[in-house]
Amino acid sequence: MQFRLTCQRTFIHAEGLEDEDVSTCQRRTQSAPPEDRSTERSTYVSALASRADQLHFWLRKRGERHTKEEKDEKESQAESESEQNSGDVSTRAGDSSSSRTSNASKSFSSLFSHSPSAASESQSEPETFQAEFSLGSLGHPEVCHRPCVNFAKGFCAAGSSCDYCHLSHVETPLVTANKELRVILQQATEFDLLSIAVKHAWTRAADKGFLEKAKEAKVLTLLEERLQALVTLETDSTSSLSQKHQGKLDRFMAKMPFSGLMGLALRKSQDGSHTAMVKAAVDSLRSNLSQ
Numbered sequence: 001m002q003f004r005l006t007c008q009r010t011f012i013h014a015e016g017l018e019d020e021d022v023s024t025c026q027r028r029t030q031s032a033p034p035e036d037r038s039t040e041r042s043t044y045v046s047a048l049a050s051r052a053d054q055l056h057f058w059l060r061k062r063g064e065r066h067t068k069e070e071k072d073e074k075e076s077q078a079e080s081e082s083e084q085n086s087g088d089v090s091t092r093a094g095d096s097s098s099s100r101t102s103n104a105s106k107s108f109s110s111l112f113s114h115s116p117s118a119a120s121e122s123q124s125e126p127e128t129f130q131a132e133f134s135l136g137s138l139g140h141p142e143v144c145h146r147p148c149v150n151f152a153k154g155f156c157a158a159g160s161s162c163d164y165c166h167l168s169h170v171e172t173p174l175v176t177a178n179k180e181l182r183v184i185l186q187q188a189t190e191f192d193l194l195s196i197a198v199k200h201a202w203t204r205a206a207d208k209g210f211l212e213k214a215k216e217a218k219v220l221t222l223l224e225e226r227l228q229a230l231v232t233l234e235t236d237s238t239s240s241l242s243q244k245h246q247g248k249l250d251r252f253m254a255k256m257p258f259s260g261l262m263g264l265a266l267r268k269s270q271d272g273s274h275t276a277m278v279k280a281a282v283d284s285l286r287s288n289l290s291q
Helices: 038-093 095-113 116-132 149-153 179-187 190-208 211-217 219-232 243-254 258-265 272-289
Strands: 003-008 011-016
Touching: 179 243, 190 211, 190 219, 190 243, 190 258, 211 219, 211 272, 219 272, 258 272
Parallel strands: none
Antiparallel strands: 003 011
16 A cells, blocks of 8 residues: 655654545645855855955055065164264274274165165065056146046056056045036036136146146147137127126135146037147146156
């Protein structure tokens, strides 16, 4: 006789196949099997490489800073000890031995300057600078491009060919417009933006000490010529903003760097040739400031 075993409420129940009643059959479970988490595991494993690169970058920078501080301390201690030793020998030996001690101290300093630690320090600084510098860093901090978001997080795949700045912007923080200013910028005409941007561009270049180079690149000259051309056109020379909005826009531009002012000056430009000439002049100014 054949039996079929079923689990009913933690008990094993045996019933014959000929006495099977469908209405009394109970399924052990109605839940679905657990989902396959292989996709989550593969995503986590694939992200480990980028996380390891970022961690390696910050650990390397911290190690370089720590080794540099240790080298500076060792050099200062060695210099102080050499000065004390040379002073003791000179007082004991007199004038005849003072020349010998000076020669010995010179030879010791020359040997110390050619030590491996000093050579590694001189080599580590250019490598760190090259790792941080990029094409977008030309003209830093006033005429460079916007800060690189990926580099700020710890790793930029573009490296030195990145079009954004990799240097610190503590002195020139990024100025962002709030909701009200964004509405004002949308309502402003080319004349509104250009008239305020040119005024602050002259002031910014003079305060930061590159006014002569800006004149050589003819950046400000091109903007003033465009402003005069808009003044001759009666329809484009009238302001569409109120005095209150003009004041807010003026205070907003007063905080911006030179590159940001150039971007707002060309924001509503309808002349493609004028825009191309201004961008070329700004690139020339960047290269001059980076020399």
